Amino acid sequence: MSAQADQLSATFSALADPTRRAILARLAKGQASVTELAQPFDMTMPAISKHLKVLERAGLVERGREAQYRPCTLNGRPLKDADEWIERYRRFWEQSLDRLDAYLRDLQGAAERRKYEVQKDKGEKRHGRNK
Amino acid sequence: MSAQADQLSATFSALADPTRRAILARLAKGQASVTELAQPFDMTMPAISKHLKVLERAGLVERGREAQYRPCTLNGRPLKDADEWIERYRRFWEQSLDRLDAYLRDLQGAAERRKYEVQKDKGEKRHGRNK
Numbered sequence: 001m002s003a004q005a006d007q008l009s010a011t012f013s014a015l016a017d018p019t020r021r022a023i024l025a026r027l028a029k030g031q032a033s034v035t036e037l038a039q040p041f042d043m044t045m046p047a048i049s050k051h052l053k054v055l056e057r058a059g060l061v062e063r064g065r066e067a068q069y070r071p072c073t074l075n076g077r078p079l080k081d082a083d084e085w086i087e088r089y090r091r092f093w094e095q096s097l098d099r100l101d102a103y104l105r106d107l108q109g110a111a112e113r114r115k116y117e118v119q120k121d122k123g124e125k126r127h128g129r130n131k
Numbered sequence: 132m133s134a135q136a137d138q139l140s141a142t143f144s145a146l147a148d149p150t151r152r153a154i155l156a157r158l159a160k161g162q163a164s165v166t167e168l169a170q171p172f173d174m175t176m177p178a179i180s181k182h183l184k185v186l187e188r189a190g191l192v193e194r195g196r197e198a199q200y201r202p203c204t205l206n207g208r209p210l211k212d213a214d215e216w217i218e219r220y221r222r223f224w225e226q227s228l229d230r231l232d233a234y235l236r237d238l239q240g241a242a243e244r245r246k247y248e249v250q251k252d253k254g255e256k257r258h259g260r261n262k
Contacts, residue, residue: 009148012143012146012147015143015217016140016143016144021139021216028220076222076223076225077224079217079220079224082217083217083218085146089159089205090207090210091207092205092210093214094207
């Protein structure tokens with residue numbers, strides 16, 4: 001397993017948690033201390049610290065060097081490779097959306113034909129052409 | 132936690148393994164049986180089956196319905212949300228690459244200045260202008 005493959009696994013693994021994704025979303029607005037990060041989550045500091053360690057190991061978060069206040073900063077660089085990996089599969093979700101689109105068009109077509117038949121049927125009844 | 136957040140976690144978690152990413156890369160070329168998928172990996176069938184189950188639960192792989200031969204097919208749809216999530220952070224890796232670029236330009240500039248100074252120094256020595 002290459003170092004790059006490992007990095008990619010670490011990135012995806014770090015993203016596989018809603019709290020960690022929320023921490024990154026918060027840091028996208030600017031750097032924050034661990035206390036500031038913990039506030040909206042109703043989680044203990046050790047729990048938040050654990051999530052931060054996962055993000056740090058994946059290189060997605062960097063900590064400042066000041067002894068007391070060590071602000072967390074988002075580092076988006078590892079996301080580049082993750083983005084490139086996923087982008088290779090773009091045609092597979094575009095294709096499947098095309099198929100869904102075709103299916104919905106079929107459904108709509110069928111609904112319209114049904115509506116037309118019902119109206120036609122009513123019209124025939126009104127004009128007494130029905131047996 | 133919303134169902135969508137859960138789906139995103141399942142997707143990223145499924146991608147956080149080089150074997151599972153390799154299985155998806157193989158399926159991108161066309162459907163395959165579990166035996167065909169196991170071949171290049173030098174892994175036992177139960178080990179491959181376990182990876183496939185993770186991919187199936189994340190909705191990234193679908194299995195055929197035929198009793199004996201149940202081919203695996205890639206389903207790229209869950210990757211769309213993962214791609215959209217990552218894309219929101221694009222400026223963070225582009226920024227960091229810009230910073231790296233600026234740093235490399237600085238290094239190159241310093242190297243060129245040094246080269247110029249060395250050449251100037253040699254020239255001065257050649258013309259006996261050096262003390």
